Amino acid sequence: MIAIIEYNAGNITSVARALHAIGQDFVITDDTKMLDAASHAIFPGVGAAGEAMAYLKHKGLDAWLKTCFQSGKPIMGICLGTQIILNQSEENDTNCIGLVAGVTKRFPENLQAAGQTLKIPHMGWNSVALKRHHPLFEGIDPAAEYYFVHSYYPSPSDHAAVVGITDYGMNFCSVLAVKNLVAMQFHPEKSGRPGLQILKNFCAWRGNDI
Amino acid sequence: MISKRIIPCLDVRDGKLTKGIKFKGNVDIGDPVEAAREYYEQGADEIVFYDITASSDKRDIMIDVVRRVAETIFIPFSVGGGIRNLDDMRRVIGAGAEKISVNSAAVQKPEIITQGAKAFGSQCIVLGMDVKKVKVGKQTPSGYEIVIEGGRKYTGLDALWWAREGERLGAGEICLNSIDADGMQDGYEINLTALVSDNVRIPVIASGGAGKPEHLADVLTAGKADAALIASMVHYRTYTISQIKHYLSDQNIKTRMLW
Numbered sequence: 001m002i003a004i005i006e007y008n009a010g011n012i013t014s015v016a017r018a019l020h021a022i023g024q025d026f027v028i029t030d031d032t033k034m035l036d037a038a039s040h041a042i043f044p045g046v047g048a049a050g051e052a053m054a055y056l057k058h059k060g061l062d063a064w065l066k067t068c069f070q071s072g073k074p075i076m077g078i079c080l081g082t083q084i085i086l087n088q089s090e091e092n093d094t095n096c097i098g099l100v101a102g103v104t105k106r107f108p109e110n111l112q113a114a115g116q117t118l119k120i121p122h123m124g125w126n127s128v129a130l131k132r133h134h135p136l137f138e139g140i141d142p143a144a145e146y147y148f149v150h151s152y153y154p155s156p157s158d159h160a161a162v163v164g165i166t167d168y169g170m171n172f173c174s175v176l177a178v179k180n181l182v183a184m185q186f187h188p189e190k191s192g193r194p195g196l197q198i199l200k201n202f203c204a205w206r207g208n209d210i
Numbered sequence: 211m212i213s214k215r216i217i218p219c220l221d222v223r224d225g226k227l228t229k230g231i232k233f234k235g236n237v238d239i240g241d242p243v244e245a246a247r248e249y250y251e252q253g254a255d256e257i258v259f260y261d262i263t264a265s266s267d268k269r270d271i272m273i274d275v276v277r278r279v280a281e282t283i284f285i286p287f288s289v290g291g292g293i294r295n296l297d298d299m300r301r302v303i304g305a306g307a308e309k310i311s312v313n314s315a316a317v318q319k320p321e322i323i324t325q326g327a328k329a330f331g332s333q334c335i336v337l338g339m340d341v342k343k344v345k346v347g348k349q350t351p352s353g354y355e356i357v358i359e360g361g362r363k364y365t366g367l368d369a370l371w372w373a374r375e376g377e378r379l380g381a382g383e384i385c386l387n388s389i390d391a392d393g394m395q396d397g398y399e400i401n402l403t404a405l406v407s408d409n410v411r412i413p414v415i416a417s418g419g420a421g422k423p424e425h426l427a428d429v430l431t432a433g434k435a436d437a438a439l440i441a442s443m444v445h446y447r448t449y450t451i452s453q454i455k456h457y458l459s460d461q462n463i464k465t466r467m468l469w
Contacts, residue, residue, distance in 0.1 A: 125466040
């Protein structure tokens with residue numbers, strides 16, 4: 001059983017619908033006992049870092065995520081869920097969970113490409129250049145694109161954590177992974193077939209990062 | 211690098227497409243959910259639904275459509291038309307839409323943009339703008355004015371001012387529709403699109419006037435649009451989305467080519 005961690009951050013139902021479409025049983029919960037019982041945990045999120053962290057702390061879910069990470073259970077972060085597993089976010093200078101060393105930064109103003117100033121948020125489809133193999137991208141065409149919508153991006157301190165990078169006038173880390181944790185800035189649940197394949201791969205993953 | 215988005219727009223009334231759309235085997239599809247599935251299969255990057263249901267007691271039908279679309283396609287989609295307040299937004303987003311588009315309601319009650327952005331995030335709020343070309347004047351220095359009620363009513367708002375104001379109020383994206391070009395299939399309003407896109411920091415979807423792939427190429431380059439809305443040219447099967455994307459790709463305009 002896959003658990004989607006419930007907190008006040010947006011796109012939880014769309015993740016649920018995508019799991020339903022790939023025939024995967026799931027539960028949406030913020031109850032740590034139910035989360036403990038799940039084989040995999042998905043940590044989604046749309047919204048602001050500060051409010052999300054306040055809610056997670058209130059529910060004790062930040063501490064639960066740390067324990068869960070130690071336990072070896074496969075964890076998948078999506079969008080805001082990816083940003084707040086780092087130590088800190090520039091979004092309202094928020095202290096985050098700190099499963100992975102690093103900070104979440106805001107895109108600089110005046111990013112340029114082909115003579116045009118790029119818009120913020122980075123909204124739309126973009127590709128991911130894999131820096132190394134990861135089981136979640138098994139069977140996916142390297143030219144596949146994914147749906148992004150964000151103004152901040154994760155910047156892990158350890159380069160070994162960077163699995164994929166995306167170009168938006170600058171290269172940023174769009175997929176990171178450490179041990180049993182994998183996290184992406186884009187929305188697999190809104191990225192058509194390649195996105196659904198990533199979710200399938202996650203559900204079949206045992207948490208080994210090779 | 212980010213791809214330009216190609217977005218079919220479907221008009222829905224009382225839960226049915228207002229015009230049947232011809233697809234495989236020339237069969238007319240009247241069901242918006244089936245049409246959404248077809249465009250998803252053709253490579254649409256996003257889908258826009260515009261609800262033109264007149265009577266408010268039939269609004270629940272649209273919510274049901276949104277729910278069924280959300281179970282069928284796994285790309286973002288937005289819903290506009292008849293969204294008056296935060297409750298309307300909540301119902302549409304709760305049913306599974308990524309974005310809501312506000313148009314007349316935002317002109318009459320600009321605070322709805324800010325309220326929506328606070329409640330759901332800016333990325334959820336699309337400011338829909340219907341624009342007509344007018345004389346350059348004190349009130350409309352850009353030479354473009356915001357109109358509502360399908361173009362029948364002039365608001366006195368300068369289009370460029372309103373685009374910036376919408377951004378300031380918290381809109382995450384602008385869908386810019388030229389009433390002059392709409393339905394003519396003679397090309398987008400390139401000047402208007404470039405003017406707005408150059409002066410806001412949020413993405414701009416160009417709308418109105420698409421008749422052939424060259425029109426999309428123009429608005430995505432000279433018009434500086436981030437995305438292009440299309441309707442008749444795909445609804446009547448003159449082109450498929452896949453054909454349009456291949457054309458754009460040949461013109462070195464990057465779109466998502468794998469789906």
